[in-house]
Amino acid sequence: MIQEDVVCSFCGCLCDDIRVETNDEGIVKAKGACRLGSSKILGHGPGHGRISKPMIRQDGELVEVEYQVAYDRAARILKAAKRPLLYGWASTVCEAHEEGVLLAEEVGAVIDSTATVCHGPSVIGVEEKGLAGATLGQVKNRADLILFWGCNPAEAHPRHMRRYSSNSTGRFTPEGRKGRTVIVIDVRETRTARLADRFIRIDPGTDYQVISALRLILAGKAEILGDEVCGISKGKLVDLVDILKKARFGAIFFGLGLTHSRGRYKNIDCALSLTAELNAHTKFMIMPMRGHYNVAGIGQVMAWEGGYPMSVDYSRGAPYFNPGETAACDLLARREADAALIIAADPASNFPRSIVEALAEIPVIQIDPYENPTTLLADVVIPCAIAGVEVEGTAYRMDGLPLRMRKVIEPVHPSDEEILKEIRESARRLPDDH
Numbered sequence: 166m167i168q169e170d171v172v173c174s175f176c177g178c179l180c181d182d183i184r185v186e187t188n189d190e191g192i193v194k195a196k197g198a199c200r201l202g203s204s205k206i207l208g209h210g211p212g213h214g215r216i217s218k219p220m221i222r223q224d225g226e227l228v229e230v231e232y233q234v235a236y237d238r239a240a241r242i243l244k245a246a247k248r249p250l251l252y253g254w255a256s257t258v259c260e261a262h263e264e265g266v267l268l269a270e271e272v273g274a275v276i277d278s279t280a281t282v283c284h285g286p287s288v289i290g291v292e293e294k295g296l297a298g299a300t301l302g303q304v305k306n307r308a309d310l311i312l313f314w315g316c317n318p319a320e321a322h323p324r325h326m327r328r329y330s331s332n333s334t335g336r337f338t339p340e341g342r343k344g345r346t347v348i349v350i351d352v353r354e355t356r357t358a359r360l361a362d363r364f365i366r367i368d369p370g371t372d373y374q375v376i377s378a379l380r381l382i383l384a385g386k387a388e389i390l391g392d393e394v395c396g397i398s399k400g401k402l403v404d405l406v407d408i409l410k411k412a413r414f415g416a417i418f419f420g421l422g423l424t425h426s427r428g429r430y431k432n433i434d435c436a437l438s439l440t441a442e443l444n445a446h447t448k449f450m451i452m453p454m455r456g457h458y459n460v461a462g463i464g465q466v467m468a469w470e471g472g473y474p475m476s477v478d479y480s481r482g483a484p485y486f487n488p489g490e491t492a493a494c495d496l497l498a499r500r501e502a503d504a505a506l507i508i509a510a511d512p513a514s515n516f517p518r519s520i521v522e523a524l525a526e527i528p529v530i531q532i533d534p535y536e537n538p539t540t541l542l543a544d545v546v547i548p549c550a551i552a553g554v555e556v557e558g559t560a561y562r563m564d565g566l567p568l569r570m571r572k573v574i575e576p577v578h579p580s581d582e583e584i585l586k587e588i589r590e591s592a593r594r595l596p597d598d599h
């Protein structure tokens with residue numbers, strides 16, 4: 166059987182033109198997907214590290230149990246905790262996110278997403294400054310200048326350049342790559358940089374100074390600058406501003422190279438300001454290169470449910486948000502979280518070592534289709550269907566466009582949404598002082 170226009174559930178590009186071929190064994194082909202997308206779409210069988218049965222830890226060993234036993238154990242852990250943390254959410258659909266917020270309210274938890282360790286500073290920067298945004302469709306159809314800052318789509322988002330940005334052809338961009346100027350600013354010469362017309366290498370941690378210099382030049386105050394800014398000649402920066410001003414429609418894409426270098430959310434604040442100021446001369450937009458396929462979606466759901474896009478504390482009975490205090494790593498670093506539910510994420514691989522050690526000291530519930538290093542820390546492991554392959558639902562592309570994910574094959578396991586609902590119902594049945 167062939168299914169057309171399937172949405173890929175790997176990265177924030179959410180390519181919605183994948184042709185999936187299935188037979189009695191499952192998915193056999195994912196035509197059009199890049200290597201990252203193919204590995205996700207084809208990786209649904211038991212040979213891909215799928216967890217087959219729910220498990221709970223007894224005497225140090227994980228032993229298989231029925232789903233209801235795992236739900237009840239998870240509910241008891243969360244209900245008994247004084248400061249439970251619900252973390253992850255980037256690789257599941259918005260219907261599961263909604264259940265997550267309800268569970269956070271039920272047990273008085275802090276709910277946080279993987280954005281806290283990736284584009285969290287971008288989210289804060291956008292809250293401070295606002296975002297001159299656009300859709301990827303507008304970029305494809307209109308942009309004649311693409312600037313990649315601190316990101317490497319050629320390797321991290323393999324179809325971004327061909328489908329949406331530098332190499333795509335659109336209604337007003339029929340020449341594709343030939344009709345576009347592509348600029349890369351980064352601390353090293355990445356594969357994307359080698360494909361660009363112009364590569365500007367900057368010293369690590371100098372993004373803020375370089376963006377500020379560009380803003381000064383744009384404001385007509387270049388004389389304030391010395392001959393060099395952080396190792397880049399003033400002439401080169403003046404040239405760059407000239408190129409940016411001459412664009413008909415410019416698009417700036419930024420990645421963790423900008424978000425996580427010195428300055429963090431202030432870098433983003435500065436880049437958003439530069440974009441807003443460029444709009445006094447021509448049309449410009451800016452967009453974070455979101456990684457996991459629905460990390461943008463959990464931000465949307467948390468914002469519409471509780472008013473804040475991440476790190477939301479429901480322990481007071483009303484949502485409270487203060488990154489630096491309520492982010493997952495903050496709670497764990499202070500040894501404040503005393504239980505954690507991890508869903509659609511692998512913090513044992515991504516958190517700093519000291520934070521992973523803190524996670525290892527508390528009861529951990531894992532909901533995931535696959536075994537990963539977090540499984541080694543978990544006290545309750547609940548296998549789920551793969552959202553976006555075995556479960557339909559909504560996901561938000563990196564530009565904020567919601568897309569409907571398809572169910573391509575029948576699942577063996579319950580969905581994240583069903584599992585969370587069962588845990589919440591089990592928690593509701595427990596007395597408050599159990």
Ligand code: SF4
Pocket residue numbers: 173174175176177178179180197198199200201202203322323324325
């Ligand atoms: S670029 Fe991203 S969304 Fe598109 S096919 Fe590759 S992994 Fe999937």
